Amino acid sequence: MARSQSDSVRFVFVTGKGGVGKTSVAAARAIAYAKEGKRVLIAMCNAKERLSDLFASAPIGADIVVVAPNISAVNMDPARAMEEYGMLALRSKMLYGILFDNKFVRAFFKAVPGIQEWTLLGKAWFHTTEILPDGSPRFDVVILDAPATGHGLDMLRVPKVIVDIVPPGLLRRDAERAYNMFKNPKESHVLLVTLPEELPVTETLELASALEKELQLPIGEIVVNGVLAPIFDEATGQLLEGTLGQGGVNPGDREIDAAARRALRERLQARSIARLESEMHRSPRLLPFLLQGVNSPNDVALLAERF
Numbered sequence: 001m002a003r004s005q006s007d008s009v010r011f012v013f014v015t016g017k018g019g020v021g022k023t024s025v026a027a028a029r030a031i032a033y034a035k036e037g038k039r040v041l042i043a044m045c046n047a048k049e050r051l052s053d054l055f056a057s058a059p060i061g062a063d064i065v066v067v068a069p070n071i072s073a074v075n076m077d078p079a080r081a082m083e084e085y086g087m088l089a090l091r092s093k094m095l096y097g098i099l100f101d102n103k104f105v106r107a108f109f110k111a112v113p114g115i116q117e118w119t120l121l122g123k124a125w126f127h128t129t130e131i132l133p134d135g136s137p138r139f140d141v142v143i144l145d146a147p148a149t150g151h152g153l154d155m156l157r158v159p160k161v162i163v164d165i166v167p168p169g170l171l172r173r174d175a176e177r178a179y180n181m182f183k184n185p186k187e188s189h190v191l192l193v194t195l196p197e198e199l200p201v202t203e204t205l206e207l208a209s210a211l212e213k214e215l216q217l218p219i220g221e222i223v224v225n226g227v228l229a230p231i232f233d234e235a236t237g238q239l240l241e242g243t244l245g246q247g248g249v250n251p252g253d254r255e256i257d258a259a260a261r262r263a264l265r266e267r268l269q270a271r272s273i274a275r276l277e278s279e280m281h282r283s284p285r286l287l288p289f290l291l292q293g294v295n296s297p298n299d300v301a302l303l304a305e306r307f
Contacts, residue, residue, distance in 0.1 A: 008186050009220065010128045012143045015152035015207070016193035017200045021225040023047070024294040024303060025193045025287070026145040027054045031300060032307035034070035038140035042073040043124040045147055045155075049075050054300045068297075072139070082119040117155040118162060118175065125178040149207050156182070156190070156215055182217055189220025194276070194284075196224050196269040201276050208280060222284040224273060229288065230266050237263035 014026045023044075030040045041064065044051060052060050055067040062081075064074045121144070130138035146152040159179035166172045182188045190211055194204040204222070211217045232240065240263040243256055276284055287303050294300060 009189060010137075010141060011125060011181060011188040012141060012220065013146055013152075013156065013182070013188070013190045014143060014193060015146040015149060015190065017195075017203045018148035020193045020195050020200055021287075021294065022148075022193050023051055023145050024054065024300060025191070025223050025225060026143050027051060027300045028287070028303035029191065029307055030071050030141075030143055031068070031304035033141050033143075034068065035304075038070065039138070040071045041124075041127055041139040041142045042067075042071065042145060043120075043127070043142060044073070044075040044145045045120045046077055047075060047145065051075075051145070053295060054297065056297050076120050076123055078116050078119050081123040084123060115158075117151075118158045121155050121158060122174060122178065125181065126174070128181070149203050153207060153210055156211070156217060160215065185218035185220070189218045191221045191223060192219060193223045193225055195226050196228075196272045198268070198272055201272045204276065205279055219280075222276065222280060222282065223287060224276065224284045225287045226289040227273070227286045228262075228266060228269060230270070232259075232263045232266060237267055241267070 012029065014022050014029070016022050026042055030042050033040045042051065044060070049060050051073055052058060052067070055071070055073070057067040057073075058065065060067065060073045060075045062075060062077045064072050067073045124142055124144045127139055128137070128142050132138050146155060159175040159182065162172055162175035163179060166175070192204050192208060194200040208219055208222075211219055240256070240260040243260050273284065273286070285306060287306050290299055290302065292299065294303065
């Protein structure tokens with residue numbers, strides 16, 4: 001059987017507007033990859049950690065831990081990431097201390113735009129290069145649960161900035177290697193997460209434009225999270241919406257009011273998805289709205305089935 005392009009992807013950068021469910025989507029994507037037999041690392045960027053709830057695991061800190069079969073996770077701390085990335089790259093704690101742990105180098109790093117972001121992005125990328133004694137990769141896929149849209153875009157700009165302004169050496173070499181991977185759709189892509197609402201979709205489209213036009217980075221998947229299953233046809237929905245007064249309130253029956261609000265939400269949801277599909281020229285992946293929220297392994301498993 002021929003391998004699809006996604007079979008070879010080694011690095012997935014997950015971003016989107018704050019509050020759209022990036023962590024839940026990253027976890028669901030990891031489960032889907034793991035079911036294919038891939039070893040997955042989910043890397044978080046010094047985040048308020050809730051991934052452990054989604055896997056019913058111990059709290060996840062700066063050390064890589066196994067959270068599920070074929071799935072590991074880490075919550076990267078910038079200072080720790082700098083030290084670990086330096087030692088991973090140099091393979092010598094002593095050499096790291098000589099080259100990195102001195103006031104001159106620290107002052108230089110502070111002067112480099114985006115170095116804080118690179119310590120996290122660079123460490124996550126470096127895990128795609130790790131090889132086990134048998135010659136196989138330690139992780140087949142690294143999923144970076146990245147910061148929200150603006151900060152996430154800034155993070156993706158950093159490798160190019162380093163390549164453009166930093167003199168030849170270890171830092172520039174690795175930034176160039178990482179940037180080349182990020183630009184290669186066979187090895188890496190950005191996964192955009194949004195909600196079926198006007199503002200998140202608008203922000204997603206702006207982010208997609210910046211990724212494609214400014215950074216030339218491939219967009220692999222667009223995921224619309226929290227999609228309601230439609231229960232009203234168009235005619236019924238219009239009839240129900242007609243009962244709403246000014247301000248979107250039905251002054252009459254409470255049940256009819258709830259139905260009218262649901263119909264309005266379904267129409268706005270459909271319009272947002274259609275806009276996303278039209279402007280991105282592709283069909284997004286739709287994940288269902290879960291009434292109980294996404295708080296447990298069972299909830300994430302329901303989302304993972306959609307991948």
